[in-house]
Amino acid sequence: MSLQVDQRREAYRRMLAIRSFEQALPKRIAAGEIPGSVHSSVGQEATLVGACMALRDDDYITGTHRSHGHPIAKGARLAPLMAELMGRATGVCKGRGGSMHLADRSVGIIGESAIVGAGIPLATGAGLSALVRGTGQVSVAFFGDGAANQGVLYECLNMAAIWKLPVIFLCENNLYAATTPASTTHAQPDIAKRAAGFDIPGVIVDGQDLDAVFEATCVAVKRARRGEGPSLIEAKTYRFDEHAIGIFMPSHYRTADEVEHYRRERDPLALYRMRLLEAGHGEPELAGIEHSVAQAVDDALAFAKGSPHPAPDSIFDFLYSNPIGQQA
């Protein structure tokens, strides 16, 4: 499987949208427009978009605290995401969720969980649900290398395997969990190797290579839709920014050289741009995409800033399906 011409454009657009969206944030945080801190997916765009390009619009995904990249990769509109980051009533989660929880249900996201690992069973359950309802949908659980040490992953690998659920376990192995190198917390470096114990295919792909991630995901999706069960894909990737932005974060745990190397040699956007040029997409075409993405981010910022804050007396909204008479 490889991407068609217009899919390639869309993939580039989504990767760029993630990058541009993320890069617009630090200034807004500094300006006090975005409260709290954010976790950026810069450096990991090819993994997110490569996987999502292999999905149908109605397929499900769950993400993580690093929650901006997944919805954009799945095709979400930027404005409600940005409004959410600014805590506005027009935000995708009505200002209740914020940076760690940009779950956009309209594109199939059923959770961006800030509890590390906790999105995995949600995605597995969505797979079970698709199977029971016979819809042919698949479900992808995105999770980090750190999350791979949560026991719940193994419980879910096992259940997905015995019940042949249409689930793809997609590990964004960016080599670090906050300040902790995976090399110090993983008995062996390849998370994909942990799949064999549950009789699940476990494959490793270059997470900086959009096509590689796309192809591996296509194989897994096909398998899942055929009723043959789950797969685990480990994408080796890298986070270019600090673990979080907007809160003090030490950086001693990795070398400046290492970061520099990835930024220079392994930038998924630069790599894909080169590939597109080689494939005959001309500079003007790419510049067009770049321009329209920049515009979309600007529009999103303007929409967000122009949106109202949620009303304090709406606080109990969405807690229950019907108000149960809570007291303020």
Next chain:
Amino acid sequence: MSLQVDQRREAYRRMLAIRSFEQALPKRIAAGEIPGSVHSSVGQEATLVGACMALRDDDYITGTHRSHGHPIAKGARLAPLMAELMGRATGVCKGRGGSMHLADRSVGIIGESAIVGAGIPLATGAGLSALVRGTGQVSVAFFGDGAANQGVLYECLNMAAIWKLPVIFLCENNLYAATTPASTTHAQPDIAKRAAGFDIPGVIVDGQDLDAVFEATCVAVKRARRGEGPSLIEAKTYRFDEHAIGIFMPSHYRTADEVEHYRRERDPLALYRMRLLEAGHGEPELAGIEHSVAQAVDDALAFAKGSPHPAPDSIFDFLYSNPIGQQA
């Protein structure tokens, strides 16, 4: 490694003690002397004793709800165990623990947990403790095939591996978890294969063969004491009795033929007795052991029945290291 002459006698004595202890219980339950229900280890004696014969007296173990076999295999006195089953003040847990919790600290047992899988981290932590204190002790976590599906096992395999903890993960795979066949809840039949993902040796042994279990455990213990880290041993064994005795338990989930086959062909006691005879232990010697074990069980029953119940006003004893002023 193989057992010395007097170790062989001791191994036979302990296996027989488990068997005889367990077999004395149904009558006592029917007579109302033992409250609640019990989980018998009959059929699994070689796994328990084979593993424990490879341990030092001061090595640690944790067990399960099927909690009578572990302390006896580790060398515990029978009387306080039986008194505990009868809820007496002289019981090993002062009548507080009962059948699912026969943890005898005097032989190194730091927990018989009735929460399936929960003993695993306790044993892993005891291994960490031994490492920190530099005592050369090892720690064995006994757990069932059912428990092998609890995520905490994988968290502990990983931590034991990265920190090279002196821990042995010993799975008593008796093919069923209560009424559920492992074949329906395990993605592939060998739990030992799940170890590779954590770079830990995973070996399968015949759990009905005391020598096989002993030898595999010796290898793991040596590795652990040398500072080379954990091992996972899967002993394929079988439970001869129902999941629990003293409470209604359906038996539809396995065939009478299968049970009969194991009882007749794969009885660890019969197999070991034969092996002892072949090795030159004479009938009189074995009969002597058999007689003394029968006597020990009778003594334990008499001790238990003759012991007082705990006083109701002692209820707050042992809750905290010092009373904190609870109210009745």
Next chain:
Amino acid sequence: MAELTYLGAILEAEKEEMARDPRVILIGEDIALYSASGALGKLDPKRTWNAPISELGFSGMAVGAAMTGLRPIVDLTIASFVYLACDQIINQAAKIRFMTGGQASVPVVFRMSMWHNGANAAQHSDRPYPMFMNVPGLKVIAPATPADMKGMLKSAIRDDDPVLVFEDNDLWGKKEAVATDPDHLVPIGKAAVRRAGTDVTIVSIAGCLPHADAAVGQLAKEEVSAELIDVRSLVPLDRATILESVARTGRLVVVDYAHRTAGAAAEIAAIVAEEGFATLRAPIQRVTTPDVQIPFSPKLERPLYPNKDRIVAAARRILH
């Protein structure tokens, strides 16, 4: 109407709701057992999932399935195992609707039974509903009769929010006539006044009902008219019924099998001390299980729980 036990009511509720709504599925350990026994009738294998021992995993899966069109019932069997699933219940099920600004519903039911006087010791004898009462977003019920169990469990299955159902295994054998109309529901959030009275209000939680009822009978012999309220639902809690009763009687005894500190009885006492103080004529009495783990020895265990005598004694203390 048909005679049903409390346990039979659970099965009947599940069977009816599964027949009514193809989105209802069942997941839990060893449940092949009761579906195999025919208790639920003939079922599509895709509707009952006999799970590995992976409470956190399958509880979370039920939440994910609930968000995507199913209405799962999770059978956690014994309440003491719920701690393994706490993260998915508290951080996910309870929070997702709110945190996503209403983008998702989580119509999931978690059932669990609480064991008493069976010599099961500390790891199989908990009554952990108080901790979930402190978690906004969850509903928590503890029906005490077969009719309520059937009607409220059915309401729970039809509810669009996560509902925790606490069952008292003391009551399993209890029998009564129960409505057979498959659309007969008992609403979540309404207490039941089991006996009307004027001198003292006795609020009973979950399986305490038979003891509280016996206590009311005993008090009647002593010419004391006790009003007996069975709360049935802990969240939402029917504050109005409790406050209205105390406004008439001026006296309150709360009876609960759970541990004392920060329990359901504490909440009810606090509500009345706050909103019903003007009408309160005597100290509130909590009759609960003391703050100690449940021992194996029946001689130690049995005296711990609320019973008729302790309830009567508490009422007497504030009547005279």
Next chain:
Amino acid sequence: MAELTYLGAILEAEKEEMARDPRVILIGEDIALYSASGALGKLDPKRTWNAPISELGFSGMAVGAAMTGLRPIVDLTIASFVYLACDQIINQAAKIRFMTGGQASVPVVFRMSMWHNGANAAQHSDRPYPMFMNVPGLKVIAPATPADMKGMLKSAIRDDDPVLVFEDNDLWGKKEAVATDPDHLVPIGKAAVRRAGTDVTIVSIAGCLPHADAAVGQLAKEEVSAELIDVRSLVPLDRATILESVARTGRLVVVDYAHRTAGAAAEIAAIVAEEGFATLRAPIQRVTTPDVQIPFSPKLERPLYPNKDRIVAAARRILH
């Protein structure tokens, strides 16, 4: 004495106890960070265990280590992650001493911080101490000043029972003079009377202290003499100090950041409604966070918590 922040007090307590007792070890995620920063001085690598993200596993390991000669401090970082470890804390740490008839001690400390007003949303903003108060066998503390934090954390580390330490990140920057004597302890189980008063008793829990203190100041301007009690320890709870105070003032306001239902404030209200009723002259007031999940939007979040104005208003309601 030395000036220390609340956060500094935590590090100082750990550093002193680790120096004093070789059995004390530290385990948690990203802790290499603060040991690397030198905050704990030079440490044996066998004393700090930088853990994988495996909360259930390493919490249970700490319990196992505690039973076998160590005194682990588990840093769970943010309190909202404790649900993953609930099974080991509730079913093991709390029960093992009792269930084994005293054969084992479990000297383990679980530390966790509670976040407020940082726009962290529902999955990073819980204050789950109420649920653990309902579990016999645990001790639960929530110190509100640097001096108490240092002295009580040290007591917790030396305690032979499992202690849960709840830290309020609101207070991290708060500074005061703290005893430097490494053997200066603050006992667990004693409340502190922060201000003596005669008209109303204000009981403050955890990080509410600065707000309660400000409220007392405001009330003083209105000629109301409020007594301010900082409970510090939730289990054991210093009932005597609270009851004695209410016996003098006849009025009680309980202030707590945790959710309202079945919370710590409910327990304190219930105790007073039960044992202090005779001296109570007005309805008890709970000033708590309402039963709603914590939203991301600061505009929604900030008004939820108890503050000076809400405390003063509650006091006024029962004074006039």
